[in-house]
Amino acid sequence: MKRDIKSLSYEELNNETDALGLPKFKTKQIFEWLHKFGVGSFDEMTNISKDLRAKLADLFFISSCEIEQKYVSKLDGTVKYLFRLYDGEYVESVIMKYKYGYTICVSSQVGCKMGCTFCASTLAGFKRNLEAGEIESQLHSAQKDLNIRISNIVLMGIGEPLDNYENVIKFFYNVNNENGLNISMRSITVSTCGIVPRIYQFMEENLPVTLTISLHAPNDAIRSRTMPVNNKWGVDELLAACREYIKKTNRRVSFEYTLINNVNDTYECAKELSVKLKGMLCHVNLIPVNNVAERGNVKSSEENMHKFIHVLKKYGINATIRRTLGSDINASCGQLRRNRNEVR
Numbered sequence: 634m635k636r637d638i639k640s641l642s643y644e645e646l647n648n649e650t651d652a653l654g655l656p657k658f659k660t661k662q663i664f665e666w667l668h669k670f671g672v673g674s675f676d677e678m679t680n681i682s683k684d685l686r687a688k689l690a691d692l693f694f695i696s697s698c699e700i701e702q703k704y705v706s707k708l709d710g711t712v713k714y715l716f717r718l719y720d721g722e723y724v725e726s727v728i729m730k731y732k733y734g735y736t737i738c739v740s741s742q743v744g745c746k747m748g749c750t751f752c753a754s755t756l757a758g759f760k761r762n763l764e765a766g767e768i769e770s771q772l773h774s775a776q777k778d779l780n781i782r783i784s785n786i787v788l789m790g791i792g793e794p795l796d797n798y799e800n801v802i803k804f805f806y807n808v809n810n811e812n813g814l815n816i817s818m819r820s821i822t823v824s825t826c827g828i829v830p831r832i833y834q835f836m837e838e839n840l841p842v843t844l845t846i847s848l849h850a851p852n853d854a855i856r857s858r859t860m861p862v863n864n865k866w867g868v869d870e871l872l873a874a875c876r877e878y879i880k881k882t883n884r885r886v887s888f889e890y891t892l893i894n895n896v897n898d899t900y901e902c903a904k905e906l907s908v909k910l911k912g913m914l915c916h917v918n919l920i921p922v923n924n925v926a927e928r929g930n931v932k933s934s935e936e937n938m939h940k941f942i943h944v945l946k947k948y949g950i951n952a953t954i955r956r957t958l959g960s961d962i963n964a965s966c967g968q969l970r971r972n973r974n975e976v977r
Contacts, residue, residue: 638693639667639766642803643810653688661812663689667766668813671773673697694719696766698726698774712779716771718743722760724791726771734784739771741801742792747826748861751849751891751922754791763792765803772814783814787822789845794823795831805842818842824889829866832874836881845887845918846875850897851906859896872909879914886913891920892933892941903941907948917945917952 641649647660659681666678673695675686698716701723705712712728724740744759745752772783786808788794794801805821808814822843825832835844848871850856856863863871875886888910892898910917919942921932933941938954945952 635692635694637696637764637766638663638689639696639769640764640800640803642765642806643812649692653685655685659685664810664812667695668769668807668810669815671770671777696764696770698724698767698770700774700778703778712775714771714775714778716774718763718767724763724767724771726775726790728775728779728781728783731785735779735781736785736787737772737775737783738787738790739768740790740792741768741788741794741797745792746796747793749826749847749849750859751893762797762800765800765807768800768804769808769814772808784816785820785822786816787824787845789822789824793826793828795825795828795835798831798834802838805840822887826860826862827866827871828862829870829874832871832878836878839882841884843887844875844878844884845889846871847891848888848906849891851902851909855897855902859893868909872913875915876913885915887916887918889918889920891922892938893922894931894933894937898933898937898941900940900944903944904948907945907950910950911948915951917950919952919954921955921957 638646638649643660643664646664647657650657650660650663662680663678666672666681670677672678675681675690675695678686696719698714698718700714701717702715703712710730714726714728716724716726718724722743724743726740727738729736729738741763742759743761743763744757745754746759748755768788772786775781776783788801801823805818808816808821809818819841822845823835824845824847826847832844847860848856848868849859850863851868853863853867853869856868866874878884879886890897890906906917919938921938942952942954
């Protein structure tokens with residue numbers, strides 16, 4: 634069975650070229666074609682002989698993401714893609730433009746196992762993990778389509794990144810490689826719903842990647858109702874892991890907190906959250922809940938959101954309310970894939 638050559642690390646690719654008896658510089662050439670230029674075919678590797686291209690094609694394939702649907706926000710220019718993978722599955726990505734450049738939100742799995750009640754990603758079911766090359770292909774497809782250079786990456790699309798740990802870590806190294814996209818790891822953010830053992834494992838990697846925790850509640854009673862993962866690793870255990878992460882890496886942790894009307898947006902919730910986070914090197918990103926028809930959640934009022942952030946700041950917690958981008962194109966991930974699967 635052919636393997637995805639784009640999902641090999643530089644070292645793994647070098648082992649393959651060694652096995653073929655090729656000189657060292659061939660590894661760099663092939664890696665550049667795959668990762669810097671994002672080619673979709675071995676025939677595009679024009680400085681490599683036809684014989685070698687044929688040999689590579691016999692052994693490997695190149696993963697890609699084909700654009701199935703594309704939506705552009707008339708409000709802020711945010712672009713949302715539904716990508717079709719080689720096996721007919723679908724994932725989503727979102728491109729956002731900021732003053733400092735373009736950021737892409739990528740998917741790490743086809744579907745999600747976590748079952749969070751405010752998210753659309755789980756509605757069409759979990760199918761499989763994405764390989765490192767498939768995660769990266771989302772960048773290449775978007776860059777080519779929009780003729781842009783992406784400088785920042787967030788893993789907040791479909792899937793739980795730390796549930797696909799090995800492929801995600803390989804993706805970090807491949808996009809960071811100077812022979813590839815050469816994106817700084819400091820420009821990468823990975824989000825997790827709170828798989829505690831993986832947080833400790835990620836801590837030992839000691840990578841300058843920003844860690845974001847999808848917290849969304851100050852206590853187990855509320856969080857377990859909206860996030861099933863909390864039944865395995867509760868709020869206090871999760872926050873203890875975050876404190877260890879900060880102590881080990883000396884890096885700030887961000888907390889995502891989706892505000893749902895009359896669920897987790899009360900004064901009492903804000904105060905309890907403030908007490909639990911006090912003294913921690915962290916930032917809280919408050920997010921109005923997305924409108925997902927099947928979920929029935931209602932976002933907090935502007936008044937309640939500002940009351941909530943006022944309490945956090947009163948206790949010395951660094952917090953902001955996230956600006957909503959792409960609201961006219963349902964830019965939150967999971968909804969396009971769900972709709973596409975319904976018509977198949």
